[in-house]
Amino acid sequence: MESPAVEIIDLVKRYGRTTAIDGLTLTAGRGAVTAILGPNGAGKTSTIEICEGFRRPDGGTVRVLGLPPTRPELRARVGVMLQAGGVPPAARCGEWLRLMARFHARPLDPAALLERLGMTEHARTPYRRLSGGQQQRVSLAAAVIGRPELVFLDEPTAGLDPQARHACWDLVADLRTAGVSVVLTTHHMDEAERLSDHVVIIDHGGVVAEGTPSALTGAERQLRFRARPGLSLDELLAALPSGSTAKESPSGHYIVEGQVGPELLATVTTWCAAEGVTAADLSIERRTLEDVFLELTGRELR
Numbered sequence: 445m446e447s448p449a450v451e452i453i454d455l456v457k458r459y460g461r462t463t464a465i466d467g468l469t470l471t472a473g474r475g476a477v478t479a480i481l482g483p484n485g486a487g488k489t490s491t492i493e494i495c496e497g498f499r500r501p502d503g504g505t506v507r508v509l510g511l512p513p514t515r516p517e518l519r520a521r522v523g524v525m526l527q528a529g530g531v532p533p534a535a536r537c538g539e540w541l542r543l544m545a546r547f548h549a550r551p552l553d554p555a556a557l558l559e560r561l562g563m564t565e566h567a568r569t570p571y572r573r574l575s576g577g578q579q580q581r582v583s584l585a586a587a588v589i590g591r592p593e594l595v596f597l598d599e600p601t602a603g604l605d606p607q608a609r610h611a612c613w614d615l616v617a618d619l620r621t622a623g624v625s626v627v628l629t630t631h632h633m634d635e636a637e638r639l640s641d642h643v644v645i646i647d648h649g650g651v652v653a654e655g656t657p658s659a660l661t662g663a664e665r666q667l668r669f670r671a672r673p674g675l676s677l678d679e680l681l682a683a684l685p686s687g688s689t690a691k692e693s694p695s696g697h698y699i700v701e702g703q704v705g706p707e708l709l710a711t712v713t714t715w716c717a718a719e720g721v722t723a724a725d726l727s728i729e730r731r732t733l734e735d736v737f738l739e740l741t742g743r744e745l746r
């Protein structure tokens with residue numbers, strides 16, 4: 445049987461007295477897009493860098509395409525986009541990509557890739573003179589130029605403008621269609637929801653939830669509206685059918701859960717009218733991945 449793209453069992457990583465990864469177990473399937481989500485400091489980059497062979501674990505087992513991550517033969521089969529850098533500062537991005545292409549048997553066309561990522565006019569610009577978002581695009585191009593079987597993308601769209609972000613999403617979707625396995629980290633929940641087959645939410649170095657985006661968000665719907673902050677949720681709850689819940693999160697944004705149907709909708713709007721409150725942006729939607737993420741990892745800043 446073919447091994448998973450990535451298999452991690454009981455991974456432990458310590459930096460001095462900090463335990464960054466604490467018994468983490470996860471599997472990323474072949475040909476799938478797996479998104480690793482987690483608050484700042486949760487251990488995402490440490491996990492990815494161990495999988496890339498850049499860091500050594502203190503415990504546990506990691507297999508990448510069935511092999512230990514430090515095996516040299518993985519270099520040709522795995523593409524890596526680091527969170528920062530990875531390209532010499534003086535390198536012109538066009539030349540750098542052509543050089544990278546030469547290390548691979550069946551590379552993508554560097555010029556076409558630059559064009560796709562909107563970088564043609566910067567092909568002769570040294571890497572250090574590119575903007576942060578432009579540097580990100582070069583790193584992304586370098587990660588995929590060799591048509592790898594597996595790509596690690598650490599926050600691929602951080603700092604990208606909306607156009608470049610969409611270009612990145614299209615590229616990831618095409619990789620998936622071509623059967624490439626993708627493991628990415630992101631802080632954009634909409635991105636994870638849109639791109640990934642499998643989402644793994646980690647916190648304090650361990651997995652707190654995983655599944656398909658729709659399994660994580662569930663089928664239940666919510667009623668949402670905006671109004672002035674500080675409405676009395678106790679009074680609203682008293683008016684709602686039993687079994688309903690109501691919360692204000694964040695301030696001025698109200699979420700009502702329960703049997704979301706005509707009765708609940710009528711009760712909320714009638715209650716708002718009685719309070720002299722205009723419920724703005726009233727909508728009935730499924731929970732988002734961001735809702736699930738905040739429920740699981742809390743709202744406190746790290």
Ligand SMILES: Nc1ncnc2c1ncn2[C@@H]1O[C@H](COP(=O)(O)OP(=O)(O)OP(=O)(O)O)[C@@H](O)[C@H]1O
Pocket residue numbers: 459462463464482483484485486487488489490491
């Ligand atoms: N080289 C290092 N030396 C010491 N501590 C480190 C080092 N790298 C990471 N850490 C610590 O390990 C923990 C996990 O960091 P890591 O970078 O893996 O988190 P992350 O989930 O990728 O965070 P972010 O979302 O901010 O990128 C943090 O507490 C961090 O301070």
